[in-house]
Amino acid sequence: WKTYLTMMHWSLQRQSSWVQLAGHQGNFQLSEGGEVLKLYSEVEERCLDSLMRDTLRPFVPQYHGLVTRGEHCYIRLEDLLRGLRRPVIMDCKMGVRTFQVEELITAQSKSSMRSDMYQKMVKIDPSAPSAEEHAQKAVTKLRYLQWRDTTSSSSTLGFRIEGIMMDDGSIQRDFRNIRTLAQATEALLFFTRSHLDILVSFLSYHSRLLALSEALKNSLFFRTHEVIGSSLLFVHDHSSKASVWMIDFGKTTPVPNMSQLLHDVPWAEGSREDGYLIGLTSLIASLGQAISVASWQQQDGCVGEKHVDLKCAEDCG
């Protein structure tokens, strides 16, 4: 019975296609009518409300207001996986940093020490904490988030891959060692299985990212908001129709004093720049490389072969 019920549960979940690839467990609930419910956050709700009146609207899940379930309030969002069969998904966290500048102040207080983050750090690299952190068995959240940024492609490329789910439902979350564009390209080729129609045709990732790039240039919301920890969700299925969506605005805040951000410069202490466009430019460049490699593979009839000289792809442009 237990196996049967587990299979039924799994099958019902697959019908709705819902899967949570990254983020906090317990933050989401499925709802009727093609919506997902995300635990209410004032910061995120404000962003979604503004985004519904911005040029970025076609690039974010539609926001349908709030609903209360039990003790909690939820944000009603369009389910971006609705109608897809065996979707293939990738979550890329954007920007050169994932900590908010407020963390710089919080980090000075002793109460901000986190033993859970120390544990996560040690599990990945036992030599990462300092002698003092080892003694305290704790690190500040700022320290942990900065360590994650500098040991992943966030600091080098302005984005990092948080997870990929393939069409068989298998999920990979460990892309921490990716540091270079060539490695990111390899991940993109894996994610798209080198299918050129997904990479470059009319409804492809490439055209969607170029359209997003244009929309960002014209967006008042983007100019006036510091976008931290937000992701681009890449989604396609067997129909080869591919799309990219901006999600997660829980740490996206208006910049003070009517000032505006460039988004394409590195962060320095005292600034609020997030490097979002550094990440987008890297992603577009990486897709460009993936398209070149996939084209060569197709010409040579060697799709699926593992060894492609991506360093050469990088050097040859």
Ligand SMILES: Nc1ncnc2c1ncn2[C@@H]1O[C@H](COP(=O)(O)OP(=O)(O)OP(=O)(O)O)[C@@H](O)[C@H]1O
């Ligand atoms: N509107 C949506 N439609 C379909 N899937 C979604 C949607 N929003 C989020 N997801 C899924 O849930 C995951 C987590 O989303 P999100 O980043 O918004 O959560 P979070 O808990 O705020 O994350 P974090 O811990 O990084 O702040 C995504 O990777 C994606 O798989």
Ligand SMILES: O=P(O)(O)O[C@@H]1[C@H](O)[C@H](O)[C@@H](OP(=O)(O)O)[C@H](OP(=O)(O)O)[C@H]1O
């Ligand atoms: O992905 P990892 O390495 O597991 O680390 C988590 C990730 O950086 C989340 O974005 C962050 O939540 P916020 O974006 O809300 O800060 C969370 O902080 P938290 O544990 O304080 O929720 C971290 O633990």
